[in-house]
Structure formats: structure tokens, C-alpha cells
Amino acid sequence: MPETSFSSVGIDFGGTSVKLGVCRAGELLCTDEPIPTADFHGPHALINEMAARVANLRVTFPDIAAIGVGVPGLVDFDRGFVHELTNVPGWKHVPLKTLLSDKSGLPVVVENDANAMAWAEFRYGAARGLRNVVALTLGTGIGGGLILNGQMYRGSQDSAGEIGQMSIDFDGVPGHYGNLGALEKYTGNLQIAQHAVEAYAQIGVHKDLSDCTPKAIAEAAAAGDEIARGVWGEIADWLGTALSSIAWLLNPDAFVIGGGVAQAGDLIFDPLKRKVQSMVSTVVWEHLKIVPARFSNEAGIIGNAALADELVPS
């Protein structure tokens, strides 16, 4: 039974495409054709297109009551203001909430994409019913979103959850900000591939980076390849170190892990769980879940629609 009597539009605004869908109480009712981001020059043209798409969707779904937009960058949540999207030209200081609300005539919420993913898992996914949740997406970088005391936790400048920038080695590899030992310099997709290429090279096997996607390494490991297994073991050590630190600090109910690496399944989750268990107390460990995300490509749409639901009086 749906918890709401209305629908919301979720918009997952990415550097390549803008994906739209209609949801009711976490159920994806339909997805619209993606909008190629580069086809629209500047915020106004793209926001007009978003509003036009929403207007079209309302013909079929007249009960659409709100819009949630997730963006790949830093937002001011209260104002729905986009500070800057480094991967989308022209998106700097954009009052997205005001503009899209004016165009569409609907209430709008604007959120960081990692937070929206976390909200999707908290409201309708792998972390449903839990109170303290740390969600991570493993990809080129590592994004994170936090649900603490049953609320989205955004931090003082809406910048919380940057798990990929946390240090796992005070004397380690510098990250994007010069931050030594930044986790994503160890477990980002490119770093995993580089690490695998080097590991194969040590036994005289030549591989290209393109041979060593997380998926390829995972499949090789599943097929019994010892080098691939070793690579996964090290990823688990690095990622597990960061998760352990977060577990000591936040004592959460769950880590929910999405993105490419997470698709490796038990192969990555089993060594990761062993590592975290070896690094935390029994009290912290015994109730802790480390689980794959329920939603993958549609997490953004569902999470943003779920955030939009919160705008509508019940």
C-alpha cells in the first residue's frame, strides 16, 4: 500500500545526461527519455527543458505534487542554490530551486546526488527502517551520504559525506586537495585498474587499464584468478580501514555500498566485512550491517522523488 496519495518527479542531473522519472512512495512508475546535458547550453535552457518534461509527465500523472533534483556538486540546500558543477559548463551560482519552481509551478527540492542516493536507500532500499546509515557510491571517486538520528545529515556548509577524501595513511598518496592518503586515490576505479595492471605485470602478464575495470577484476577473481583475488583483498583492506574509522566515530546501523565495485558481490563484501570486524569492538560490530545498495541506476530518480515527497503536506 503506497504511503502517499500523490506522485513526485525525481531528476538525476548528471554530467552526461539528465534522467527523469515519476515515483509514488518509492515505486518508480515511469522514466522519461534522458536529456543529453550537453545539448542545452547554460542553466536556463536546461531548466526550461526540465520544466517542459515535467509538464508533459503531468498529462499522464496529474497527481505529481513536487520535484526533487539531485546535482553532481555542492548545493546550498535551504536555498536550493547550486554553487558549482565542475563537470557541467556554465553551472555556477544557479538558483535552481527558484528557477525550476517558477517554471513548473511545483515545489522543488535540490540536493547533492550522493545524499539523494543515501535517502533512497534509507526510505525505500537496503537501509529501510534503520536510524543511522552511511551510504557510499564507489566509482571514479567515492561519494557518500549520511542519515543520522533518522535525518539527512548535511554538515555546516552542506558538504558532509566526502568519504573519498578521508585519509587512510597520514603519509600516503596525495588526493585532489593535497590531502595525504585520500581513500579515493586507493579505491577509485582508475586506481583499482592501475593497481591490477601492476599486480599482473609483476608476474609478467601484460594488461591494459581497460582490461581491469572493477567488473573485469571481479569476474576474474570469481573465476579463481589469484592476482585478481589479491587485488580485491587489498581494496578491502583500504576501504575497510576507512569504514572502520567511520564505524568508531558514528557507530552506525549500516553501511550501504553502491556503484561499480559493489557489483562484485560477496567477493568484495566478504573480505571487507572481515577487515571491518578485525578493526572495531564487538559492541560496534555485532549490530553493524555492510550491505549492497538496493538501487543502482535508478537510485538518483527514486531518492530525489522521495526527497520531493517531504515537501508535500501529508
Added chain:
Amino acid sequence: MPETSFSSVGIDFGGTSVKLGVCRAGELLCTDEPIPTADFHGPHALINEMAARVANLRVTFPDIAAIGVGVPGLVDFDRGFVHELTNVPGWKHVPLKTLLSDKSGLPVVVENDANAMAWAEFRYGAARGLRNVVALTLGTGIGGGLILNGQMYRGSQDSAGEIGQMSIDFDGVPGHYGNLGALEKYTGNLQIAQHAVEAYAQIGVHKDLSDCTPKAIAEAAAAGDEIARGVWGEIADWLGTALSSIAWLLNPDAFVIGGGVAQAGDLIFDPLKRKVQSMVSTVVWEHLKIVPARFSNEAGIIGNAALADELVPS
């Protein structure tokens, strides 16, 4: 002008002594003679003594309306139940809130001591008026308390804030739980002293551990001792790495630092601030405060009394 029209008793329950005081709106009105913890065998005798002390204090302060007790160990906050105090014999599975409330006839709140210190700084100290605060106490170990979204954050098993167990090196020194790179194995008082002894030995100077308290090292550094300055620089690197990771994860308004090391003043705060600034983004850094705690020995009494205030309807 006091914000409350009543007083509360704060009890700071330590392994050596139990300190009591009466506070009104964060102001310490009086402290009672400390109770030597070891003089009372078992929880019942000590709880009886606490209740007798409170009864006496009520003669002078008839407006005492609630009691807050901070304990050095893991508690179940909702039940006011003490799981175990490793440094106090006989304290295992003690329903402290129920027992002390029955004896005293007053509402009681039981909290972990690091959380109480954080609450003191948040309500009345260095972090007053802020929303997201990470408080640390540097000593033998490193305790921490978190105020997030303006609320105490305790975690799922009331075990959050264990900053001393966070890893700063995935391949580092094992901590108490076998956790590699545990911060307090680098910046605990004993580890600082050991590190200083070794640094002096390298230039042929013999020092004992007892010569190398944080205070002594701080004073030597302030007096221009290059070895002592080098030791502080490394402490700042280690501690700063952990704070940077917390800053990326939680984007707090402030770190409030108490305990012996913090008494080193600018000498430790300046290199620590430089380290954190070098490790985080401008957005995270520009509003971030890294400040010494306002309260020292009396933080426990004030924090627990302030937590007790919350029990009284306004």
C-alpha cells in the same frame, strides 16, 4: 540572566574520584568534596553515598530539580544503564538511573563522560551557538563526543565518538582492538612521551618518560627547544590527519579540544590548524573553528548538570 529557574546536580564519576557540583544554567554554584571511588565497594554503596550527598546539597539549594551522572564507560542512554566500567571494580550491568532516582527522588540522566564534556562546550562553552560540534579530550586515550544538527549524537549502540580508535594508517601500529593505525597509539600521553624520549635519544640526550609529559614538552617547545618543537609538529600531523578525515565526513562548525595536550595552547593549535587546512577543501576549512575547550576539570560536572536540565519541563 540565567535561562532556568532551578539548579541541577552534575556528577562526574571517575575511576579515582566522584566529583559533584551544583549548577544553574551552566554556572557552577558550588562543588562538593569529591568522593574517593575506591572507598565504596560496589555500586549500591556508592549510589547511596551519591544520594546522601545530593540530599545534603538540597538543604542549601532547595531548587535542585534533577541529577546528571557521567560515567567513564559504555552506557545505554535511554535506560540509564551502565554496561561496564573497566576501571571501577564491580560496575557491570548497573541500572544507575533507576537506582539513583529511587534513592534521591529526583529525575536522573546517565551519560558517557566524553559526551557530557561535549554537551558542556556546546551549551555553555567554546561551541555555544554552533550546530555541529566535534569535542575531543586528549589524555591517556582520546575520547570524543559529537553534537550533530544541534543534538547529541550517540550512535546506534550509544558508542559513537571513539576518535582515538580511528585509523590514520592502514598499515600502522595496532590499537587496543587490533585496529591498525589507531590514533591514540600515536597521540596518547604515553605515546607522546615515548616519542619525545626517542627524539631526544637520537641527539644523545637521555630523558625519562616522566620528563616528557605533554606539559613538559609544550614548555620546552615554547622555550625554543627544537626537539620538542619537532615532536609537537608530528603530533599535529597525526592528530590533524584524523581531524581532516572527520571534517570531510561531517563538515562540522568546530573541533573543541580539551585535556592535557590542549593546554599547550597555540604551540599545538597553530601547527594543527595548518595541517588541517592543508588537508581539506576551502569550503570545509573557511568556517571551521579549531579551539581549546572552555572547561577543564569542571567540564564533567557542568556538562552532566546541563544534561540534567533537559529533564526539567521549562
